[in-house]
Amino acid sequence: MARVLINLPSQAKRGEIIEIKTLIAHPMESGYRLDNTGAAIPRDIINRFVCTYNGEEVFSAELFPAIAANPFIAFSTVATESGELVFAWTDDHGKTQTEVRQIIVE
Amino acid sequence: MRGLPLPALIVAAMATAAAETAPEAQRSGYDFAGREIRAMQDDDTTNPGMLWVMQGETLWAKKTGAADRSCADCHGDARISMKGAAARYPAFDAALDRPVDLEQRINQCRTERQHAQSLAWESEDLLALTAFVAHQSRGVPIAVRTDEQLRPFFALGNELFHRREGQLNLSCSQCHDDNWGKRLAGSVIPQGHPTGYPLYRLEWQSLGSLQRRLRNCMIGVRAAPYEYSAPEAVALELYLMERASGMPIETPAVRP
Numbered sequence: 001m002a003r004v005l006i007n008l009p010s011q012a013k014r015g016e017i018i019e020i021k022t023l024i025a026h027p028m029e030s031g032y033r034l035d036n037t038g039a040a041i042p043r044d045i046i047n048r049f050v051c052t053y054n055g056e057e058v059f060s061a062e063l064f065p066a067i068a069a070n071p072f073i074a075f076s077t078v079a080t081e082s083g084e085l086v087f088a089w090t091d092d093h094g095k096t097q098t099e100v101r102q103i104i105v106e
Numbered sequence: 107m108r109g110l111p112l113p114a115l116i117v118a119a120m121a122t123a124a125a126e127t128a129p130e131a132q133r134s135g136y137d138f139a140g141r142e143i144r145a146m147q148d149d150d151t152t153n154p155g156m157l158w159v160m161q162g163e164t165l166w167a168k169k170t171g172a173a174d175r176s177c178a179d180c181h182g183d184a185r186i187s188m189k190g191a192a193a194r195y196p197a198f199d200a201a202l203d204r205p206v207d208l209e210q211r212i213n214q215c216r217t218e219r220q221h222a223q224s225l226a227w228e229s230e231d232l233l234a235l236t237a238f239v240a241h242q243s244r245g246v247p248i249a250v251r252t253d254e255q256l257r258p259f260f261a262l263g264n265e266l267f268h269r270r271e272g273q274l275n276l277s278c279s280q281c282h283d284d285n286w287g288k289r290l291a292g293s294v295i296p297q298g299h300p301t302g303y304p305l306y307r308l309e310w311q312s313l314g315s316l317q318r319r320l321r322n323c324m325i326g327v328r329a330a331p332y333e334y335s336a337p338e339a340v341a342l343e344l345y346l347m348e349r350a351s352g353m354p355i356e357t358p359a360v361r362p
Contacts, residue, residue: 003160007151025157028311069311070154 002026004099006087011104012079020051020059021074024089024097030065048090049073054083079105132353133286135296135361143308147360155237155306155358158230158313162238165231171222177235180219184242192240193248193355196344198255205259207343209236209315210335227334233313237304240357247354248301250347259337263345266338272329278342293362299350300343302359313358316343 031043282298
């Protein structure tokens with residue numbers, strides 16, 4: 001499990017625009033670098049990020065080799081109702097890391 | 107022969123120049139960084155160094171080694187027990203009769219108290235533990251001791267800081283005392299204060315130790331860098347910390 005930092009308000013007013021900031025530990029190896037012996041280091045990046053809010057996709061991103069290690073993604077959404085936000089990062093090996101955060105909307 | 111030989115005069119003059127850097131003129135690398143990098147460091151939810159601090163917090167509580175003991179079993183809550191520790195390192199170790207830096211102290215604890223294997227320099231776990239411990243001193247002013255026992259090591263660090271080295275024949279002092287604030291190619295030369303280590307360098311895309319940074323600089327002037335844990339490296343760390351006396355610890359800092 002990679003280390004993840006997610007920042008979003010735990011409470012919000014209905015209709016309020018909330019900012020969500022995410023940071024995940026990942027080498028984002030581009031596939032273009034060589035190791036000490038001259039052999040190519042295989043590509044290993046997170047290629048997709050999706051955030052769903054009560055099951056509905058509110059933000060997604062495709063990531064490419066030029067994106068730096070430990071990608072930071074910030075976006076905003078409208079607080080519609082109480083529930084959970086699910087964050088999912090998928091890497092080149094097809095593995096997905098999922099984190100869940102609750103939000104209370106009044 | 108008239109008076110002192112020339113090299114001795116130069117060394118004496120440089121030592122005086124270095125001593126003249128007044129505390130109010132001290133600038134952290136933070137002050138030379140751009141607005142975006144400063145913002146990244148200031149917000150714990152955007153500071154990538156916090157990923158290592160988080161990992162360090164987990165390791166602090168994890169039992170390890172033949173003794174099956176965690177850091178917390180002896181030291182308790184790091185927020186209390188480790189507050190200010192990083193501001194005092196490198197510190198004198200009576201058994202070894204020489205100063206040790208924070209990384210070496212953590213490894214000493216691991217081998218002697220936890221009976222675990224020492225962690226490799228720049229390994230994720232050692233960086234994480236060091237960052238977690240040093241993070242507890244954020245805001246604490248640097249105050250290393252330079253008493254009788256440490257004086258020879260401090261003197262060595264002072265000498266190394268002012269010694270010209272490498273194919274470019276440059277000393278640390280020529281950039282970081284005499285020319286800070288000017289540019290080396292596109293980058294501003296900072297004063298070289300070790301306030302935020304281990305720190306996240308965008309160039310490294312990772313956290314790194316002060317010793318890694320020193321090795322970088324030495325490779326930059328095309329000198330043979332000190333091995334990790336070399337007595338010279340620790341002496342230089344001690345000198346740099348004394349030189350930064352009174353400046354607050356920023357760990358984990360973010361730098362370009």
